[in-house]
Amino acid sequence: MQERTHIVRSKNGLSPLVWLSLALLVTWLVLPLVPLAVWSVSRSWFFPDIAPSAYSLRAWEYVLSPTSEVLPALGTTLIIALGVTILSILIGLPAGRALGLYRFRGKALIELLILAPTIVPGIAVALGLHVVFLKAGLAGTMSGVLIVHLIPTLPYMVLVMAGVFANYNPDAEAQARSLGANRLQAFRYVTLPAILPGLLIGSLFAFLVSWSQYILTLLIGGGRVVTLPLLLFNFASAGRNDITGAIGMIYILPGMILLVFAARYMSGRNQAYTATGQI
Amino acid sequence: MNERWKISLMLAPAVLIIAGLFLGGLLLGIMGSLGYMPFIGRHDWSFDAYREIVTSERFYHSFLLTFHIAFTSTIIASVIAMGAALVLRKSFFGRRVIQFLFHLNLTVPHLVGAIGILYLFSQSGFFARLAHEFHLIARPADFPALVYDPFAIGIILQYVWKEVPFIGLILLANMQSLSHDYEAVARSLGASRWQSFRHVLLPLLSPGLLAAAMIVFAFTFGAYEIPALLGQNYPAALPVLAYQAFTDTDLNARPAALAMAMVIAIMSALMIFAYARLTRRYVRA
Numbered sequence: 001m002q003e004r005t006h007i008v009r010s011k012n013g014l015s016p017l018v019w020l021s022l023a024l025l026v027t028w029l030v031l032p033l034v035p036l037a038v039w040s041v042s043r044s045w046f047f048p049d050i051a052p053s054a055y056s057l058r059a060w061e062y063v064l065s066p067t068s069e070v071l072p073a074l075g076t077t078l079i080i081a082l083g084v085t086i087l088s089i090l091i092g093l094p095a096g097r098a099l100g101l102y103r104f105r106g107k108a109l110i111e112l113l114i115l116a117p118t119i120v121p122g123i124a125v126a127l128g129l130h131v132v133f134l135k136a137g138l139a140g141t142m143s144g145v146l147i148v149h150l151i152p153t154l155p156y157m158v159l160v161m162a163g164v165f166a167n168y169n170p171d172a173e174a175q176a177r178s179l180g181a182n183r184l185q186a187f188r189y190v191t192l193p194a195i196l197p198g199l200l201i202g203s204l205f206a207f208l209v210s211w212s213q214y215i216l217t218l219l220i221g222g223g224r225v226v227t228l229p230l231l232l233f234n235f236a237s238a239g240r241n242d243i244t245g246a247i248g249m250i251y252i253l254p255g256m257i258l259l260v261f262a263a264r265y266m267s268g269r270n271q272a273y274t275a276t277g278q279i
Numbered sequence: 280m281n282e283r284w285k286i287s288l289m290l291a292p293a294v295l296i297i298a299g300l301f302l303g304g305l306l307l308g309i310m311g312s313l314g315y316m317p318f319i320g321r322h323d324w325s326f327d328a329y330r331e332i333v334t335s336e337r338f339y340h341s342f343l344l345t346f347h348i349a350f351t352s353t354i355i356a357s358v359i360a361m362g363a364a365l366v367l368r369k370s371f372f373g374r375r376v377i378q379f380l381f382h383l384n385l386t387v388p389h390l391v392g393a394i395g396i397l398y399l400f401s402q403s404g405f406f407a408r409l410a411h412e413f414h415l416i417a418r419p420a421d422f423p424a425l426v427y428d429p430f431a432i433g434i435i436l437q438y439v440w441k442e443v444p445f446i447g448l449i450l451l452a453n454m455q456s457l458s459h460d461y462e463a464v465a466r467s468l469g470a471s472r473w474q475s476f477r478h479v480l481l482p483l484l485s486p487g488l489l490a491a492a493m494i495v496f497a498f499t500f501g502a503y504e505i506p507a508l509l510g511q512n513y514p515a516a517l518p519v520l521a522y523q524a525f526t527d528t529d530l531n532a533r534p535a536a537l538a539m540a541m542v543i544a545i546m547s548a549l550m551i552f553a554y555a556r557l558t559r560r561y562v563r564a
Contacts (some may be wrong), residue, residue: 014366014369014371015303018366021362021366024364024379025359025377026376026380027362028440028446029377029378029381029383029384029440031382031395031399032391032392032395032396032398032399032437032440033387033391033395034395035395035399035404035405036391036394036395036398039398047403047407047408047411048408048411048412048420049408050405050408050409050412053344078400079503091292091293091296091357092293094288094289094290095290095292095293095294096288096290096291098289098290099290101284102282103308103561104283104286110290110294113294113298113301113302114293114297114299115295115551116303117297118299118494119493119496119497119547119550119551120305120497120501120547120548121497121500121502121518121543121544121547122501123501123503123518123521123522123540124304124308124501124541124543124544124547125300125301125304125305125308125540125542125544126307127304127308127309127311127521127536127537127538128303128304128305128306128307128308128310128311128540129300129304130525131311131316131318131319132303132307132318134318135318143306147300148300150300151295151297151300151301151304154293154296155296155297155301157292169538174368184336201508208386209545211388212388212389212390213391214503215442215502215503215504215518215522216505218503218531219525229388229390229504231539232390232391233390233507235393235506235509236397236508241398244394245329246533248391248394251388251391252386252387253390254392255383255386255387255388256383257381257384258325258385258386259386260557262352276492279385279386279387279389
């Protein structure tokens, strides 16, 4: 393996121009996150100073203090994202299994129905739904927001699991059953270990898709369900750059942590991947 | 019979929820845009809302702006992503770092990217300060407007920032699943590097590239928070205009808001349709 990479590398030496473009690309990928990090620890940073003239942890103290609205918003965002992920697994796993393992009449139509919400923007659907949530008493509640977050997350979980089960051989389950395992045991000891990597990556991204929702939360939550992105938007448009920076750092943290766990399972070939367009 | 029941039971919860929320939301949107809103006591069907928006200059400007944002972002992101993928498929020192940054960028929500763009490109932002440092400008107002600007440059920069890694990684995965043999054959038959890219690799990558571009176009056409933060007040992007009309205290503005939401839905439906047609053509050819 070592030898092979060496040969490929020597064959594909990159020109200085390509190296320059790569350096630009790397800078560009990191650059927008830098001012947020610096703002979060700056005390005064006026035009035309390139760097802040004074530093302080004031913004972090505010953000982490029990009296600010940031920690409750963090809790709300977390509970909604976790709830949506669990619901998506419970509902999406069996559906993914059906689509991945069986051929049946109307399958193409069902696949289209499940694919469509991953492409049609949420605002197109949520404006129509709003009145129903209002009548059902779900508008302005966390459960309402949780339900509406299923629109982007559930289809995505079904597609991921369909991809996983398409490469899965159910015969091992039958063998386990014939050896005396009950349904639950067969699932626990045979099915689950086989689908676990796919299930994990699907769950991580379902979580992140919910975590990053803005307009669905704003419309159905009606401003009464305050999640981190709503708070972040408000502070950013009010010009509180230091607090915006600190909330921004907290807001991107789960994605970074999940990335460390999931990086080796991620690939553009993965079904799970297309949903990242929605984050 | 037994198996059919089993499949139906496994699919039923997911299909019912998605159909109920997604198709239900679309259906209610269509009904509301046609004036039929029984929940707020409107029972008359009419095309008034559509007539109202197509004759309104405000809608016309918003539509053009939104189309410009989605189209330009998709094209620029696709071209840069193709270039990046062509380099990243080679093996070189630092490739893993760039791939890691691509993955990292995918997990950062669009809103955070938008705020970053704001702090970099606004008239008192990082680049304006840099320009001042080099005596290019004297005051913030001298710096060209790159956010809240008529050409939506800030919005497009944000989308390009987020979507280059998205499209790039899809292209890279597609390239890795192809064999290098086709290109090698083309080259040995005398094709130039450009010819072997244009006539061999590009057609092979087209389905993946089109799929990714379609997802990006539909997303950028319908996203709310990025143009709401980085865009001008007039014309506002279509999702922003639709949201403003929907939350207007005058309930008579609702049918027009829903009609605009349907325009967004139709644009994304066109993307799905165009993609299906194009991939079929490429697969046959």
